[in-house]
Amino acid sequence: xxxxxxxxxxxxxxxxxxxxxxxxxxxxxxxxxxxxxxxxxxxxxxxxxxxxxxxxxxxxxxxxxxxxxxxxxxxxxxxxxxxxxxxxxxxxxxxxxxxxxxxxxxxxxxxxxxxxxxxxxxxxxxxxxxxxxxxxxxxxxxxxxxxxxxxxxxxxxxxxxxxxxxxxxxxxxxxxxxxxxxxxxxxxxxxxxxxxxxxxxxxxxxxxxxxxxxxxxxxxxxxxxxxxxxxxxxxxxxxxxxxxxxxxxxxxxxxxxxxxxxxxxxxxxxxxxxxxxxxxxxxxxxxxxxxxxxxxxxxxxxxxxxxxxxxxxxxxxxxxxxxxxxxxxxxxxxxxxxxxxxxxxxxxxxxxxxxxxxxxxxxxxxxxxxxxxxxxxxxxxxxxxxxxxxxxxxxxxxxxxxxxxxxxxxxxxxxxxxxxxxxxxxxxxxxxxxxxxxxxxxxxxxxxxxxxxxxxxxxxxxxxxxx
Numbered sequence: 001x002x003x004x005x006x007x008x009x010x011x012x013x014x015x016x017x018x019x020x021x022x023x024x025x026x027x028x029x030x031x032x033x034x035x036x037x038x039x040x041x042x043x044x045x046x047x048x049x050x051x052x053x054x055x056x057x058x059x060x061x062x063x064x065x066x067x068x069x070x071x072x073x074x075x076x077x078x079x080x081x082x083x084x085x086x087x088x089x090x091x092x093x094x095x096x097x098x099x100x101x102x103x104x105x106x107x108x109x110x111x112x113x114x115x116x117x118x119x120x121x122x123x124x125x126x127x128x129x130x131x132x133x134x135x136x137x138x139x140x141x142x143x144x145x146x147x148x149x150x151x152x153x154x155x156x157x158x159x160x161x162x163x164x165x166x167x168x169x170x171x172x173x174x175x176x177x178x179x180x181x182x183x184x185x186x187x188x189x190x191x192x193x194x195x196x197x198x199x200x201x202x203x204x205x206x207x208x209x210x211x212x213x214x215x216x217x218x219x220x221x222x223x224x225x226x227x228x229x230x231x232x233x234x235x236x237x238x239x240x241x242x243x244x245x246x247x248x249x250x251x252x253x254x255x256x257x258x259x260x261x262x263x264x265x266x267x268x269x270x271x272x273x274x275x276x277x278x279x280x281x282x283x284x285x286x287x288x289x290x291x292x293x294x295x296x297x298x299x300x301x302x303x304x305x306x307x308x309x310x311x312x313x314x315x316x317x318x319x320x321x322x323x324x325x326x327x328x329x330x331x332x333x334x335x336x337x338x339x340x341x342x343x344x345x346x347x348x349x350x351x352x353x354x355x356x357x358x359x360x361x362x363x364x365x366x367x368x369x370x371x372x373x374x375x376x377x378x379x380x381x382x383x384x385x386x387x388x389x390x391x392x393x394x395x396x397x398x399x400x401x402x403x404x405x406x407x408x409x410x411x412x413x414x415x416x417x418x419x420x421x422x423x424x425x426x427x428x429x430x431x432x433x434x435x436x437x438x439x440x441x442x443x444x445x446x447x448x449x450x451x452x453x454x455x456x457x458x459x460x461x462x463x464x465x466x467x
Contacts, residue, residue: 362465
């Protein structure tokens, strides 16, 4: 069954933007400071998550695959990610990543995309606030060679002829490219050739034989602890200090003005140092509890983040959020870097069809009727995650089942996927998605979904617990 969940919006006060020098924090009591601080945490969670992810993935001297690349350079994954990869929550096991972090504060960056020869790919561009402001790829720009000049919010110069301008709303941009591969050695080699032909060039070097410089690695970063845990573990001083600093280069949208004015009342002003010790004691006491309350609010939004369809949470609002700050923060928490829903949809479930939590102590089946497989123009997959949305180590080294896999069909043409921690019978292994011993989550990815999925006339089937 399906019902429409109401997306909860963060309540905004009808306040005009306050001047940066006037932050009457002393007039705010402890209770109000906690309330505003909680809104500030929800509002800033995506920006802080992006900055922390950027730091982890750019503090390298040279491009190093999944470990990242220097600013304004591509890092290409040459094989699918596996268990142990924790730099990004809910990674996929369907495409090879080509990611780059851009700094547009100095000048535009030119992106060259080669001819894809019909291969499915997309190069979504995320702002510092996780808005997907452009998404070149098979669906939108086709297979032909393209060149784009990605310009920052303050750029007003002229561009050379032949370049298509893409204006970014922030100076921080994350290109999180994805290119399909069947995974065979021959096909991986073709994807590698496509990746090698991608390039990023500063506008001042466009048309020259440009050699990217080595990256700066002087600042240490924690490479072992997942970024999501680092962000979730930040106290009020660390979180709000980073938020205030980042809001200078990655300015809030105009629609955010009422909330930005509220933030100024508790001392959070774009580009100005944030110091809890200089705040009114009541405000400081209130803000100490804001990270915990904010994170709880984000997690509590799960059941309101989309439509509940047979136990699956199906969100049709990813990549573009407007002033729906809770939705934006929730997506950043469970799937930082999510695409627009026209490019990819991500139904996720943690429960079976009866509403019980999925747990590896039980056995499950996901049954697709004949002719009712996930409707896509690209491809689909079902991915297994642990309770923190990371891959689960298993003997098969299998983290997802894909539409291109050699799946066994039933006599009537239907397909059963077996989800359990122990191996099923030999003839069912091809359809087995290994589960951990404890609680887990499933994500159904649909790349380039058809209208029936986008409009909701097709629903994913419930996960049935087996006796």
